[in-house]
Amino acid sequence: MLVTSRSYAEYEAMFDLKELPESVLDCSGGGSSFTAEAAARGVDAIAVDPAYELAPAELVDTVRRSLPAGNGIVDEHQGSFVWHWYGEPARRDEMRIDAADRFLQDVTTSPERYVPGSLPDLPFPDRRFELVLCSHLLFTWADTFDRVWHLAALRELVRVADSEVRIFPLVIQGAGESVPFLPDVLAELDGVTCEIRKVPYEFQVGADEMLVITRT
Ligand SMILES: C[S@@+](CC[C@H](N)C(=O)[O-])C[C@H]1O[C@@H](n2cnc3c(N)ncnc32)[C@H](O)[C@@H]1O
Structure with missing residues (x-):
């Protein structure tokens, strides 16, 4: 799996963020600058990812190698992507x-913000973060992680969230097929409400919705 580097601006659009709460978890952070940029805005921002176990030089190499590799997925599925949000590939x-x-x-100057860890077992206490964001892991990789893993991962994201979990996108990577078990896993979650909400971002055709899970 690629360790990709989306920006704060992409997160803002994918998760339709207006204001950030006091504490936010990015799961999985990968090589994203969201946590660095949220922290610069005064937010208690933490990213978790198994890639943060890597030695520094290996992490640099993995993040750098994922930049052109990410474009390979787009090239292989050209008809499945639209450019109106980015404007053009160069942007x-x-x-x-x-x-x-x-x-x-940021990972060099503030390593405490980058915690090694994997779903479905995150190294945080219950309700540690007001908001938990999950970009391009759950549902995107439904061809790799099965329904049982997704249910356990969703329960874990809810466990560490005090208020809300937001997940984007809701389709499988590449061609962007829908995830057959999505309604079933949501129906199995207790103590929450689930809402699928439109967002002002689209790159994979039709992937313009996020899942918002709120504690009741
Ligand atoms: C496609 S990247 C997304 C990174 C970032 N959120 C973004 O949008 O650019 C997926 C990330 O999930 C991480 N990952 C893989 N397996 C995981 C697991 N079981 N639990 C948590 N993260 C995992 C990978 O290391 C990788 O950095």
Whole structure:
């Protein structure tokens, strides 16, 4: 799996963020600059990812290698992507490179913000974060992780969230098929409400919705 580098601006659009609460978890953070940029805005922002176990040089190499590799998925499925949000491919490349640079700088200067860990067992106490964001892991990789894993991962994200979990996108990577078990796993969650909400971002055709899970 690629360790990709989306920017704060992409997160803002994918999750339709207006204001950030006091504490936010990015699961999984990968090489994203979201945590660095949220922290610069005064937010208690933490990212978790199994890639943060890597030695620093290996992490740099993995993040850098994921930049062109991410474009390979787009090239293989050209008809499945639209460019109205980015404007043109060069703008997306520029955002990714800037985000990777910002991430790599922040992980060096503020390593405490980057916690090694994997779903479905996160190393945080119950309700640690007001908001938990999950970009391009659940549902995107439904061809790799099965229904049982997704249910356990969703329960874990809810466990560490005090208020809300937001997940984007809700389709499988590449061609963007829908996830057959999505309604079933949501029906199995207790003590929450689930809402599928339109967002002002689209890259994979039709992937313009996020899942919002709120504690009741
Ligand atoms: C496609 S990247 C997304 C990174 C970032 N959120 C973004 O949008 O650019 C997926 C990330 O999930 C991480 N990952 C893989 N397996 C995981 C697991 N079981 N639990 C948590 N994260 C995992 C990978 O290391 C990778 O960084």
